[in-house]
Amino acid sequence: MKTIVLLSLSLLTGFSGLAQGFLNFANGAAGVNAAIRDTDGTLLSGAGFQAILYFAPGTNALEASLTSVNNTQTSFATGASAGFFFGGTKSIAGTAGGDVVSAQVRAWRLSDGATWDIASIAGKAGKGNIISIKLAAAGSGVPNLVGITPFNLAQIPEPSTIALALLGGSLLLFRRRK
Numbered sequence: 034m035k036t037i038v039l040l041s042l043s044l045l046t047g048f049s050g051l052a053q054g055f056l057n058f059a060n061g062a063a064g065v066n067a068a069i070r071d072t073d074g075t076l077l078s079g080a081g082f083q084a085i086l087y088f089a090p091g092t093n094a095l096e097a098s099l100t101s102v103n104n105t106q107t108s109f110a111t112g113a114s115a116g117f118f119f120g121g122t123k124s125i126a127g128t129a130g131g132d133v134v135s136a137q138v139r140a141w142r143l144s145d146g147a148t149w150d151i152a153s154i155a156g157k158a159g160k161g162n163i164i165s166i167k168l169a170a171a172g173s174g175v176p177n178l179v180g181i182t183p184f185n186l187a188q189i190p191e192p193s194t195i196a197l198a199l200l201g202g203s204l205l206l207f208r209r210r211k
């Protein structure tokens with residue numbers, strides 16, 4: 034009896050691993066034409082630039098609730114396809130086919146950091162708009178990132194700069210009250 038119960042639990046665990054939602058991680062596909070550019074307007078090209086997918090369950094998620102999808106980091110194409118990445122079909126852990134998620138593409142220059150988070154602190158990184166997308170089940174038509182828009186890498190101020198500006202402003206207000 035114990036053997037049957039253990040075997041059943043093992044099978045259920047194995048099948049639950051297969052019950053993930055899938056999407057096509059590319060910014061150039063049917064219904065999607067969202068080239069990404071550097072700060073000077075040139076198209077991102079080659080392995081020196083990376084893109085990654087961030088997501089959160091449900092629709093209209095706030096940017097702060099988005100987390101990176103581990104298996105999605107990919108390089109940009111070169112030549113006539115510069116500005117585009119073609120990461121292929123990706124599974125989103127903790128989701129199932131039919132789930133709707135909020136998704137955002139983020140890109141950066143590898144020389145500014147090994148991850149988007151590091152590059153955004155170091156200076157130049159970019160992020161696109163947040164879209165809602167219905168994930169597919171394994172073996173069914175995988176949805177494209179329809180709705181994402183082109184964006185440029187931008188100079189993102191370091192947190193210390195923002196903190197200093199807020200501190201200076203509050204000191205001015207405090208001084209004015211005396």
